[in-house]
Amino acid sequence: MDEQGRVEFTKEMKKDYRILIPTMLPRHLKMLAALLNAYGYHAELLENTGKEVIDTGLKYVHNDACYPATLVVGQFISALNSGKYDVHKTALFFTQTGGGCRASNYISLIRKALVKAGYGYIPVISLNFVGLEKNSGFKLSIPMMRRMLYSVIYGDVLMVLCNQVKAHEIHKGEAEAMADKWTKLCVDQLKKPGILPYSRIKKTYVDIIRDYKTIELDGIDKVKVGIVGEIYVKFSPLANRFLENYLIEEGAEPNMAGLMDFALFYIYGRVLEYDMYRIHKKSIHILRLAYKIFVRKQQDIIDAIHKESDFDAPTPFAHTVALAKPYVNYGVKMGEGWLLVAEMVEHIDRGTNNIVITQPFGCLPNHIVGKGVMKVVKDRNPGVNLIAIDYDASASEINQQNRIKLLLANAKQEIGPGEKN
Ligand code: SF4
Known part of the structure; x- marks a missing residue:
């Protein structure tokens, strides 16, 4: 342990330590865990959920921290307490963006909680691309990073298609089962050693889309609901109480932008910082190159979906x-920053007029940008229904559901009874 209380993840630990990954995007992270395992680690995606996780988080994180911090710490400590793991052979894994928002500092909250719970000897590995923390036992090679990018793209493709199909499938469970099947196939492909040409990845997009087209749909017009908000609460079923499933059960079709948008927002933000303030001088060429690569890859998904199907495709990032x-300055970049507004307007631009803003307790960026722009977005887009739903440990689920039901009732009145198309 160093002077700051940090325990390094060493090369020795790589051999037999179990690395626990907290839930955020279950499908994306399942692929990431499998990928890490293919490179010699022993990673596992945590799936513990419910009141026990929340209560544990509240016990170890001060209640003025934002809600995702409570959940991440709660999930880690609750897993360590479960007796399922050899705590002397376990490490924790967490992502850091390096931005000014609290997410960059979760790592110290996690370490503080570990000490308090008697696990101060457990190393926490930070996944970051800005040199925040290094561990001799955890290194990312270029081929590994390429495959990680592919796992993000596959995760987005599966999420986008699964949500659209799940809302309309005749035989319940088919869309999820197909996503599970493709998650496994993608993992098998990404795990294989040797060269993985991008042409094979592009062919896989097409195969996934064609497979999803075979699922029988009801052809009924349903209310489309855009989900935007802070990245953890927007994506994590643990945090948003399975919002996508709830919307589907209530007869709506949920829609949300994938993780690629956040990755592009992050890279684009750094390029802008260079243009505005001349920082990131050393990495600007890499950042510009990464931006081009990510944009190109996103366009490949869009092209494949348009060519092969009538499914809705992601919006090209330049358009986002x-x-x-017209709504916000690009200098607003804490947390999800201007992307939050962009995603609201993106849904409206695609004809989705009902939007849920997922709002974690204690999140300054979301309160300022998310809630702050609601009035102006509504004023400039008459007929748009925007609701901000607060998520925190004490928020009443019934209250959250009632507000969503009201949104759907208003929207259903506008579109009339669901007609077959
Ligand atoms: S964006 Fe908000 S909820 Fe997310 S880490 Fe930052 S402050 Fe916390």
């Missing part, structure tokens, strides 16, 4: 950026 311009 342009949509935000």
Whole structure:
């Protein structure tokens, strides 16, 4: 342990330590865990959920921290307490963006909680691309990073298609079963040693889309609901109480932008910082190159979906950026920053007029940007229904559901009874 209380994850530990990954995007992270295992680690995605996780988080994190911090710490400590793991051969894994928002500092909250719970000897590995923390036992090679990017793209493709199909499938469970099947196939492909040409990845997009087209749908017009908000609460079923499933049960079709948008927002933000303040001088060429690569990859998904199907495809990122311009300055970059507004307007641009803003307790960026723009977005887009739902340990689920039901009732009145199309 160093002077700051940090325990390094060493090369020795790589051999037999179990690495626990907290839930955020279950499908994406399942692929990431499998990928890490293919590179010699022993990673596992945590799936513990419910009141026990929340209560444990509250016990070890001060209640003025934002809600995702409570959940991440709660999930880790609750897993360590479960007796399922050899705590002397366990490490924790966490992502850091390096931005000014609290997420960059969770790592110290996690360490503090570990000490308090008697696990101060457990190493916490930070996944970051800005040199925040290094561990001799955890290194990312270029081929590994490429495959991680592919796992993000596959995760997005599966999420986008699964949500659209699940809302309309005749035989319940088919869309999820197909996503499970493809998650496994993608993992098998990404795990294989040797060269993985991008042409094979592109062919897999097509195969996934064609497979999803075989699922029988009801052809009924349903209320589309866009989900935006802070990244953890937006994506994590643990945090948002299975919001996507709830919307589907209530007869709506949920829609949300994938993780690629956040990755592009992050890279684009750094390029802008260079243009505005001349920082990131050393990495600007890599950042510009990464931006081009990510944009190109996103366009490949869009092209494949348009060519092969009638499914809704993601919005090209350049268009997302342009949509935000009349509403917010690109210098607003804490947390999800201007992307939050951009995603709201993106849904409206695609004809989705009902939007849920997932709002974690204690999140300053979301309160300022998310709630702050609601009035102006509504004023400039008459007929749009926006609701901000607060998520925190004490928020009443019934209250959250009632507000969503009200949104859906209003929307259903507008579109009339669901007609077959
Ligand atoms: S965006 Fe908000 S909820 Fe997320 S880490 Fe930052 S402060 Fe916390």
